[in-house]
Each structure stands twice: as structure tokens, then as C-alpha cells.
Amino acid sequence: MASRVLRDVTNYKRSQLADRRKAFEERKAELLAQTEKSNDPILTLIEGLKKLGLKSTTAQTSNGGFSLSNTRQMLTQSTFDASIPSALPSAWQADLERLLAIQSNKFEYTDLFSRLATEWVDKPNDANLLLDAPFGGDSTADSSDTESFESVQVGREEMHRQRQEWDSFVFTERQTDTDAIDTYLSNLFIEPQQKKKVRETDFEQLQKAFNEWTVTATCSNDDVELAIKAVLKADLLAGRKRDELIALSNAGKGVLAEVADVINMEIANLDDWSWKPSPTPAQMRKQMNGKYRVYMDPEIHQALLVQYIGIRFAVSTKAIFKSFLRSKAWPKSAHSSMSSKDHARFAYYLGERKVRLFGNSVLHTRREQFKDDFFLMQLPDKLEEGCRDYNASDASDEEDSDKKSPLEVKQTLLRLATTEMMVQRKIYGSFTLCQTDFKWFGPSLPHSTIFTVLDFLGVHDSYIEFFKQYLSMSLVFPQDGPSSEPRTRLCGVPISQTLSDVFGEILLACLDFAVSKATKGRCQLYRFHDDVWFWGQKADCEVAWEAIKKFTAVMGLALNEEKTGSVHVSDKGEKVSNTLPKGPVRWGFLVLDPSAGRWVVDMANVDEHIAEMRLQFAQCRSVFSYVQAWNSYMGRFLGNNFGHPANCLGIEHLDMVFATFKYIQKKLFVDDNNTTGCEDVTSYLKSIIEERFGTKDIANVFLYWPVELGGLELRNPFIPLMTAREDSQEVPHNLLEIAWERDEEEYDTYKQVFKTTIKHQVDPPSGCDAEKFFSFEDFVRFREETSQSLKIAYEDLLESPTIKGLGSTRFVEYALNTLPLEFRKSKRIKTTFSAMDVYWRWTVHLYAAEAMERFGGLGLGEKEMLPVELVNLLRSERVRWQG
Incomplete structure (x- = not known):
């Protein structure tokens, strides 16, 4: 399997990383010890950092990195120039030592990322084992895996119930009255002919097309x-x-x-x-x-x-x-449709131009x-x-x-x-x-x-x-x-x-x-x-x-x-x-309230899914599988089933979804017994990683950053809602009120044109008064066919609110511009703020400062050592849910 090949590659990378990390930490300790004893600690640090290959906080000094050569020159100046404050060299020394801490962080989080990836391979969820098991188990699984698989094989009561019902349909022949079906279809599709027509009917053309269909192409x-x-x-x-x-x-x-x-x-x-x-x-x-x-x-x-x-x-x-x-x-109409007589009246009173606009x-x-x-x-x-x-x-x-x-x-x-x-x-x-x-x-x-x-x-x-x-x-x-x-x-x-x-x-x-x-x-x-x-x-x-x-x-x-x-x-x-x-x-998850005429969240259904989410998350045997399950459930499934922001739903609906997401996260982690000891997914994942891998004080950016930059790519379900909130409709119905006002204005305009231009150009059709313009009620009787203003409002209501992300800042632009070269192929974080998806713009604003502080840039690890392809392969497999 490709995943096992990549796992072997990852293990090799980890061994190389371990050697590099060990050597670095030893040399780092030696350098700090030498610095502490040195009469010129800053110069000692500069020389030591050069030997370690740490020249700046970023890949390119020209893009804003902390330059060692600059520090050396300023240090020389400070020995002669009394205008340089005595506290400044201490700040330089702290910055130089920070380079060592940053490199340690990169090694630590590269190793953590790798261990999390191999955990995903070594400990697949039981639902994934089920897919590979030919007859009740995976021959490569250890005993604990086999025991877990057997528990899945027993399954849940609902699975057995649905399986029995499925069997009852699929393995039972269901005979239908084929003559009755033929008669029904004939009455539906075949119109009685008043006289013999040479030209094929629409249905005969359909039949002919199906009869002539064949797989003629040669497979290439x-x-x-x-x-x-x-x-x-x-x-x-x-x-x-x-x-x-x-x-x-x-x-x-x-x-x-x-x-x-x-x-x-x-x-x-x-x-x-x-x-x-x-x-x-x-x-x-x-x-x-x-x-x-x-x-x-x-x-x-x-x-x-x-x-x-x-x-x-x-x-x-x-x-x-x-x-x-x-x-x-195929009939196509509106509830109240225009007859030929109505078309003639409109053509007379409004002119041919209005008739030609019926398509609009x-x-x-x-x-x-x-x-x-x-x-x-x-x-x-x-x-x-x-x-x-x-x-x-x-x-x-x-x-x-x-x-x-x-x-x-x-x-x-x-x-x-x-x-x-x-x-x-x-x-x-x-x-x-x-x-x-x-x-x-x-x-x-x-x-x-x-x-x-x-x-x-x-x-x-x-x-x-x-x-x-x-x-x-x-x-x-x-x-x-x-x-x-x-x-x-x-x-x-x-x-x-x-x-x-x-x-x-x-x-x-x-x-x-x-x-x-x-x-x-x-x-x-x-x-x-x-x-x-x-x-x-x-x-x-x-x-x-x-x-x-x-x-x-x-x-x-x-x-x-x-x-x-x-x-x-x-x-x-x-x-x-x-x-x-x-x-x-x-x-x-919405139900239509007939009294209010609006959609509301079905909280009973939400509570059922919270219980199901607890069950599914409990079956996640690796951190990455938990992240994948969270992204599927909270990042997509729930958000999709609450309805995406739309002008017709308005800000009231959006705030209702906000409140529901807050409720879900609280109930998910803070249940009656508070068994997790956490209140949100961030603190929960941090506690799991610390418990399993011993890494403390996990950086938030590590959880939410893209995989290709060394993060877990945990999705935040609140960000897509926030980007739509500012431009959401306060009162969606006002869009229709505007259309009605425009119809009134348009009526007055046509009435004036009729009086001065149209009425004596052609003879009035039956039922039309050549001296009196038709009423406003007649003008709007067929709004669904005639009102361009209604069409505009209709299409506006169907649209999403304008997405408004956070604006760029100098700091964000600096952080993006200094993205190390090896990370610049990222599909998520780009060097230009406007080129990014609005979700990632928002994420950069939230976490870029922590990335710069702890990792010296937006890349969280050693690029060549990160098993990104292994993680991407595993992520390409759909989430398999515990049954």
C-alpha cells in the first residue's frame, strides 16, 4: 500500500531528524554555556549561530529577516558610540538566543507532526479496519486491533435493523403490473393525434434518440x-x-x-x-x-x-x-399566466419593447x-x-x-x-x-x-x-x-x-x-x-x-x-x-415554522447528533483521525445542514447558527459529568497530545495551520459565518418592498409615455381604451412574467451576502512576504494577502503573530522532514464512521 511506503519514508525522515535534533541541541547547549562564560557574549553567539547555519529568522534576510552581519556591525559601533543605549546590546543578545529557541521549536514540532502522522497509520479507526478485513479481521492487525474489530463486527442495533430491512428489499423479487405501467406512460407521453402528421412528435424524437444510443466509442x-x-x-x-x-x-x-x-x-x-x-x-x-x-x-x-x-x-x-x-x-407556466389577449393589451399600452423583455x-x-x-x-x-x-x-x-x-x-x-x-x-x-x-x-x-x-x-x-x-x-x-x-x-x-x-x-x-x-x-x-x-x-x-x-x-x-x-x-x-x-x-437541521414563516433549528435533532458525535470522536484512535472527523462533522456537515448564509435568510438566521454552534461545542465537551475536563476542541486536542506525546504548551497555530506548513489544519466553523455577517440582510423582505416601489415608478413612466406617444399610433385591441391608460392593478397582475424589478429582487434574495474578510495589515503583509521559499507552494497560505481564500486570510490574522514569535516565520517545521504526502494520502480517504 502507498501509505505503508510513505510510512517507511517517514520513519527514515524521523531517524534523520532525531540525529539532527540531537546534534543541534548538544551544540546549542555548548554555545549557550560558552556565551555565559564569554567576555563578548554577543560575538560568541554570532560566531556560534553561523556555524549552526542560523543566519536569520527567515529564509531570506532581504525579506525582513534578522541579520547576523548587521548585528556584528552594530556591536562594533556600540564600542565607540556612546549614543547607543547600554540596554540595546542586551536586546540583541536576546534576539540571537531567540534564533536558537526558534530552531528548537521547529525540530520539536516537526518531530511531533511526524509522530502524529505515524500514529494515524499505526492506529486506524475500527471502521477503517472493517473495510480491509476479508473475513472478520485484518491479518496485519495486532491483537488489540482484532478485538476492537470484533466489537465492530457485532455492530450496533441500528445497523442490524437497517441490514435486515435492506435484505428484505434486495433479495425479494417485486413484480409490478407492466401493462399498467405501459398504459400510464402512454397516457402521459402520447398525445391523441387529430390528424396524421409527417413530422415526428417530441416524444417520438425522444424514443428515437434512446433507440439509437450505443456505446460506439473505443475506450482509450x-x-x-x-x-x-x-x-x-x-x-x-x-x-x-x-x-x-x-x-x-x-x-x-x-x-x-x-x-x-x-x-x-x-x-x-x-x-x-x-x-x-x-x-x-x-x-x-x-x-x-x-x-x-x-x-x-x-x-x-x-x-x-x-x-x-x-x-x-x-x-x-x-x-x-x-x-x-x-x-x-413540457408545460411551463406561472400560477397566474398571461393569455394572448393579455399579451395584446400589454403590447398596446406599454409598447413592443416591453413585450420583448418578458424573458427578463x-x-x-x-x-x-x-x-x-x-x-x-x-x-x-x-x-x-x-x-x-x-x-x-x-x-x-x-x-x-x-x-x-x-x-x-x-x-x-x-x-x-x-x-x-x-x-x-x-x-x-x-x-x-x-x-x-x-x-x-x-x-x-x-x-x-x-x-x-x-x-x-x-x-x-x-x-x-x-x-x-x-x-x-x-x-x-x-x-x-x-x-x-x-x-x-x-x-x-x-x-x-x-x-x-x-x-x-x-x-x-x-x-x-x-x-x-x-x-x-x-x-x-x-x-x-x-x-x-x-x-x-x-x-x-x-x-x-x-x-x-x-x-x-x-x-x-x-x-x-x-x-x-x-x-x-x-x-x-x-x-x-x-x-x-x-x-x-x-x-x-432546519424545520419550517408555519406560524412565523421562517426556518428554525431543530434542537432535538441537534442533541441526537451531539450524542453521535461523542460516540464517533471516542472511536478516533489518532489525533489526525480526530481532526479529520472534526473537520467533516463540525467544519462541513453541521454548517452545511444549518444552511449557508443567504440574503433570503438574513442575519437573524446567521445569528441563530452562531448560537447553535456555541451550544454544540459546549455540550460536546462539557457534558453532565464533564468527562473531558475541557471546554472546547482546542484545549481538548492539546490535552490529548500532551498525554500521548508529552509535548506541553502546544501552540494554537499548530492546530489550525495548513498541513503543508506543518500544522494539523483543524477547521474553525465560526470563520465562514463571520465573513458573511457584516453584509447580511437585516430585513430580507425589504428587497421585495423596493421592487414594489420600482414597479410603481415604472408604471408612472409608461403612463406618461402612453399619453404623449403611443396611444394614437395603433388601433387598440379588443377591451382596450384608447383614451385611458390601464390600471396599476392590471399592470402588476402578472408580475412573475412582466416585472423586471421583481426578477432583480428574486435573484438578490437567492444570492449569498458579500463576503467580507479582515483587511490586511503591515504585520500580516510582512509575515506573508517572509514566508520561507520552501513553503511557498502552499495552496492555503500565499505570499500575497489578496490571493488567499477568505478563510485563510482570517486564520492568518488570528495565528500569524504566534507563528512568527515561536517559529520565526509561517512555516512551523523543517520542510524536507515533514511527512506531508503521507498525511495528504491518509486525508484523501473519506472519514469512515463507527457502526
């Missing part, structure tokens, strides 16, 4: 590289296989060409393809949200083949359906955002995107694509729902928001439903046969022991595989169309995979809900009642619907 080296990246990104393989896949990606073109040859041979004989070897191992992994998911563990070449085919089918599927979305077959409206913005961000968002637009990584959306904020990541789409969903609630309440006086998802969607998808839908849409029979082989894999759980019997999958789709995403999205695209058609375009489904949201006016939502229930019944699916609910907010005293589902509407 580049394709293999893309497939490897996608499989790694999807986190399909873990442990040793993941390391092997990383090694394969770096193996060179010759090896990749051989893999491409194997894939091409498999494609050429796709009719005879099957999973080999069989059965395929499966494993349960705990997710950060508390759920368990079952991952397949196929051989590497099979994983790459299925990814190669899947990504091509996914890109083509999205392009085909997007073309259908743009067609006239909220309705147009909605359509584009739905198309770009939500429609089949699980599928990539191009081959280079790979998988969309839906399952890791809360654990990572990195995305290679230039389109919105799943995390960003999830944040957009919260902002859209909030903004629509504000806008529709302002226009119509009420708003209805509904939420649901499908119970065990992936494992519960009936194979008969999938193949019936694919056949109806026109997918060629040869590919349907391949998909049948793909889905009917034989599975075995190694954790069940060597005597466990393989079983064949009869239902559902494998997780974290692009082909599975395509099947799910094709099925749900039919639901998207069904709801849009039933509501005449007034309701669109905003889906995050199978997490379904829709909103609007109550009557439209009721129609949409009936369409969802009908689709669910026909396709053989079931809705998840625990995640199904609706909220009706009315300023007109309307009653809630009797037909819409009961229950709260939740987004992450």
Missing part, C-alpha cells in the same frame, strides 16, 4: 483515467482496492492501455457479459447522517467497465431529456434554474464530470465540474423555497410547501419497473439485456463469515454507480413530467435525487400531490412517511389543505 487511456477518477470520487472502492486504484492511475500509459484493451474486449462481447468473479462482496458503511448504506466491492476492471458504459449512457440520457424539456410538450422575468429565471440546477441533477452533462457524488454532498465541498456541486444544489433548494415563500406571500397572500421522498428508493426499485420504462422509452433490447445482467449480481457479505451463502439481487440498484443513477433519474424524470403536465406547468418538482420538493399555491400543490401518489402506486414504489409533510403559510386566514400530507417540512 484517457477514458480509463476518467473512469478511475469517477470510481474514486464515488467512493465505490475502499481500503486496499482503493489504494490499488490510486496506484493504477499513476502506473503510466502502458498499463492504462492494457486496461483499456480489456474494457474494449468486454464491450465487444457485451451480450455474454456477467459479473466475474462471482459472488461480489458487499459491505455496510455508516454515513455521517446516521444511515447505513450497502456498497458493492467489485473487481477493479469490472468497476471501470461499468463506469465507462454508465457515464456514456448518463450523458446521453440527460441530453435527450433536456431536449424534451425544451420542447412544447421571474418566470424565465425559474425555468432556467430548474433546467440548469435541478433537472436530472444526478446525471453529468459531460464525460469529464464523472459521477455527481450525491451521497457525499455533505462531507465534501470540492467539485471538479464548473457546474454546481450537489452541495451547492442542496443550498440552492433551501434558498429557492425561502425566496418563493416570500415572493408568493407578497403576490398572492399565501404559499404552500410540500416535501416527500421514496422509502428505500435505491434498494426498492423493482427491476420489472426499470426494464418496462426503458423499453417504453425506446432503449435497445441488447442493452436492456446487459442491464439485467448488471442488476442481477450475486452478493455475499464477508462480515457474515466464510460460511455465508451468496444470494442473487432481485430488486433495487447498487449504490455509488453511475448506471444506477441513470435508472433512478430516468424513472423520476417521468414523474417530473407527470407533475408538470398535471399542474399545467405551475408546479415543478425540485428534486435532490429522490428527495422531492414542490411548492406554489395550495390548489396546484394538491394536484401535484395526487400525481405523485398515482405515479408511486403504478411504479410499485412507496413514499417515506417520516420525510413527508407540508406547510401552508397564509396571510389571508386560509385553512390548511385536507388532502396534502401532514407533518413538518425539514431541510437539514
Whole structure:
């Protein structure tokens, strides 16, 4: 494994470091002893420091370092010049001795960093051991590791419950009424023809495109590289296989060409393809949200083949359906839409120019955002995107694509729902928001439903046969022991595989169309995979809900009642619907308060996660694994699920999140028994490091500084909130008030132009008065289609507050300018303040002074001795949660 090679390199570095450190400390002690006895201590220090190679506090004296040669000259001057205070040479001596202390600190923290890295390798968490264990344990583990692993194998009650339920879906064939599905789809997609048309209908074009799809491209080296990246990104393989896949990606073109040859041979004989070897191992992994998911563990070449085919089918599927979305077959409208007569009236009173601006409206913005961000968002637009990584959306904020990541789409969903609630309440006086998802969607998808839908849409029979082989894999759980019997999958789709995403999205695209058609375009489904949201006016939502229930019944699916609910907010005293589902509407850790019409933190849910966090952190057997778990949980997961700062949420929401983070940290460390003896993560990590490694008075900068500069890179969850607070909206609703005022001003302008210019140029259409301008009520009746001011306010509400970090100072600029040359490739800390991410600008302000004081610069150790690559490799493995 690459980690073990790097560990050996690290051990060699540590031995070299130990020799250097020992030699330095001996020479340092000798020098200080000589200095104490010397008649000229400063000169003795200067000569001794030169012999030790310590010429300044930084790599380049010209950039502000403390120069030994300068000190020598000033010392000579002081013997003749009485104007130099007698206390000044003592200060010079203290500065020179500080160079020795700084070098000792660098050696000490380089060694500490190395020991922490090797601790991470030597003491993996039990959840990581589980991934590598073929049948109940890792043969390389010591006895304590094996005992710990066995405790994991027993597992938690919740894991066993979810495993049993998963088994009940996957290994039970679920037959659906395929004739009923065909009839349903025919009624949905095929319009009755008044007369025979030569031109193909929009649906016939869709069918033709699916029927003509084929894997025509020949797999190349580049394709293999893309497939490897996608499989790694999807986190399909873990442990040793993941390391092997990383090694394969770096193996060179010759090896990749051989893999491409194997894939091409498999494609050429796709009719005879099957999973080999069989059965395929499966494993349960705990997710950060508390759920368990079952991952397949196929051989590497099979994983790459299925990814190669899947990504091509996914890109083509999205392009085909997007073309259908743009067609006239897909209804698109607002709750109150303009008729042709209304268009004629507007054209008469406002002029053709206003009519041409209809695209600059909220309705147009909605359509584009739905198309770009939500429609089949699980599928990539191009081959280079790979998988969309839906399952890791809360654990990572990195995305290679230039389109919105799943995390960003999830944040957009919260902002859209909030903004629509504000806008529709302002226009119509009420708003209805509904939420649901499908119970065990992936494992519960009936194979008969999938193949019936694919056949109806026109997918060629040869590919349907391949998909049948793909889905009917034989599975075995190694954790069940060597005597466990393989079983064949009869239902559902494998997780974290692009082909599975395509099947799910094709099925749900039919639901998207069904709801849009039933509501005449007034309701669109905003889906995050199978997490379904829709909103609007109550009557439209009721129609949409009936369409969802009908689709669910026909396709053989079931809705998840625990995640199904609706909220009706009315300023007109309307009653809630009797037909819409009961229950709260939740987004992450937020729940919508119907009385206040705002999102609030669900503290009961937070308390449950605090208990889970204690459990997970207790399982971290190394300091670095604790830091990684903290960064995932506190640095990303919690912050993401409270909702990122947004104009529509305002400063009230931001302060609520601040208070919740403060509450979490206090409860996490200061529980009823105060078992940790600490009150925050900083003091806790310091105590752990001192207890395990004997290092006292740990520098704060060491905890929060980037890894490549010798720190642990612990994330501070308060900084991203602070950067948004200053420019957050005090009263978000005021943005709509401004839009309403601008509409009034625009009405007066058009009215004046009509009186002086327009009214006698053309004959008035039916219902229009040539002498009297239409009323303001008529002017704003279709605001969602006509008001540019509303569109501006709508888009402003969806935006984030302007990020405002701390301004630069002379000291910070000096510290950055004196960054040693060997550390200047850092992606986090850069020599120019404005070139850094706002998070790191803030961090530099907090900790640069301590770094300069204790380490003489922003690099905390001896660069060539720091095992940075080992730590980066270990950090690239996702956090594995204790089950």
C-alpha cells in the first residue's frame, strides 16, 4: 500500500531528524554555556549561530529577516558610540538566543507532526479496519486491533435493523403490473393525434434518440483515467482496492492501455457479459447522517467497465431529456399566466419593447434554474464530470465540474423555497410547501419497473439485456463469515454507480413530467435525487400531490412517511389543505415554522447528533483521525445542514447558527459529568497530545495551520459565518418592498409615455381604451412574467451576502512576504494577502503573530522532514464512521 511506503519514508525522515535534533541541541547547549562564560557574549553567539547555519529568522534576510552581519556591525559601533543605549546590546543578545529557541521549536514540532502522522497509520479507526478485513479481521492487525474489530463486527442495533430491512428489499423479487405501467406512460407521453402528421412528435424524437444510443466509442487511456477518477470520487472502492486504484492511475500509459484493451474486449462481447468473479462482496458503511448504506466491492476492471458504459449512457440520457424539456410538450407556466389577449393589451399600452423583455422575468429565471440546477441533477452533462457524488454532498465541498456541486444544489433548494415563500406571500397572500421522498428508493426499485420504462422509452433490447445482467449480481457479505451463502439481487440498484443513477433519474424524470403536465406547468418538482420538493399555491400543490401518489402506486414504489409533510403559510386566514400530507417540512437541521414563516433549528435533532458525535470522536484512535472527523462533522456537515448564509435568510438566521454552534461545542465537551475536563476542541486536542506525546504548551497555530506548513489544519466553523455577517440582510423582505416601489415608478413612466406617444399610433385591441391608460392593478397582475424589478429582487434574495474578510495589515503583509521559499507552494497560505481564500486570510490574522514569535516565520517545521504526502494520502480517504 502507498501509505505503508510513505510510512517507511517517514520513519527514515524521523531517524534523520532525531540525529539532527540531537546534534543541534548538544551544540546549542555548548554555545549557550560558552556565551555565559564569554567576555563578548554577543560575538560568541554570532560566531556560534553561523556555524549552526542560523543566519536569520527567515529564509531570506532581504525579506525582513534578522541579520547576523548587521548585528556584528552594530556591536562594533556600540564600542565607540556612546549614543547607543547600554540596554540595546542586551536586546540583541536576546534576539540571537531567540534564533536558537526558534530552531528548537521547529525540530520539536516537526518531530511531533511526524509522530502524529505515524500514529494515524499505526492506529486506524475500527471502521477503517472493517473495510480491509476479508473475513472478520485484518491479518496485519495486532491483537488489540482484532478485538476492537470484533466489537465492530457485532455492530450496533441500528445497523442490524437497517441490514435486515435492506435484505428484505434486495433479495425479494417485486413484480409490478407492466401493462399498467405501459398504459400510464402512454397516457402521459402520447398525445391523441387529430390528424396524421409527417413530422415526428417530441416524444417520438425522444424514443428515437434512446433507440439509437450505443456505446460506439473505443475506450482509450484517457477514458480509463476518467473512469478511475469517477470510481474514486464515488467512493465505490475502499481500503486496499482503493489504494490499488490510486496506484493504477499513476502506473503510466502502458498499463492504462492494457486496461483499456480489456474494457474494449468486454464491450465487444457485451451480450455474454456477467459479473466475474462471482459472488461480489458487499459491505455496510455508516454515513455521517446516521444511515447505513450497502456498497458493492467489485473487481477493479469490472468497476471501470461499468463506469465507462454508465457515464456514456448518463450523458446521453440527460441530453435527450433536456431536449424534451425544451420542447412544447413540457408545460411551463406561472400560477397566474398571461393569455394572448393579455399579451395584446400589454403590447398596446406599454409598447413592443416591453413585450420583448418578458424573458427578463421571474418566470424565465425559474425555468432556467430548474433546467440548469435541478433537472436530472444526478446525471453529468459531460464525460469529464464523472459521477455527481450525491451521497457525499455533505462531507465534501470540492467539485471538479464548473457546474454546481450537489452541495451547492442542496443550498440552492433551501434558498429557492425561502425566496418563493416570500415572493408568493407578497403576490398572492399565501404559499404552500410540500416535501416527500421514496422509502428505500435505491434498494426498492423493482427491476420489472426499470426494464418496462426503458423499453417504453425506446432503449435497445441488447442493452436492456446487459442491464439485467448488471442488476442481477450475486452478493455475499464477508462480515457474515466464510460460511455465508451468496444470494442473487432481485430488486433495487447498487449504490455509488453511475448506471444506477441513470435508472433512478430516468424513472423520476417521468414523474417530473407527470407533475408538470398535471399542474399545467405551475408546479415543478425540485428534486435532490429522490428527495422531492414542490411548492406554489395550495390548489396546484394538491394536484401535484395526487400525481405523485398515482405515479408511486403504478411504479410499485412507496413514499417515506417520516420525510413527508407540508406547510401552508397564509396571510389571508386560509385553512390548511385536507388532502396534502401532514407533518413538518425539514431541510437539514432546519424545520419550517408555519406560524412565523421562517426556518428554525431543530434542537432535538441537534442533541441526537451531539450524542453521535461523542460516540464517533471516542472511536478516533489518532489525533489526525480526530481532526479529520472534526473537520467533516463540525467544519462541513453541521454548517452545511444549518444552511449557508443567504440574503433570503438574513442575519437573524446567521445569528441563530452562531448560537447553535456555541451550544454544540459546549455540550460536546462539557457534558453532565464533564468527562473531558475541557471546554472546547482546542484545549481538548492539546490535552490529548500532551498525554500521548508529552509535548506541553502546544501552540494554537499548530492546530489550525495548513498541513503543508506543518500544522494539523483543524477547521474553525465560526470563520465562514463571520465573513458573511457584516453584509447580511437585516430585513430580507425589504428587497421585495423596493421592487414594489420600482414597479410603481415604472408604471408612472409608461403612463406618461402612453399619453404623449403611443396611444394614437395603433388601433387598440379588443377591451382596450384608447383614451385611458390601464390600471396599476392590471399592470402588476402578472408580475412573475412582466416585472423586471421583481426578477432583480428574486435573484438578490437567492444570492449569498458579500463576503467580507479582515483587511490586511503591515504585520500580516510582512509575515506573508517572509514566508520561507520552501513553503511557498502552499495552496492555503500565499505570499500575497489578496490571493488567499477568505478563510485563510482570517486564520492568518488570528495565528500569524504566534507563528512568527515561536517559529520565526509561517512555516512551523523543517520542510524536507515533514511527512506531508503521507498525511495528504491518509486525508484523501473519506472519514469512515463507527457502526
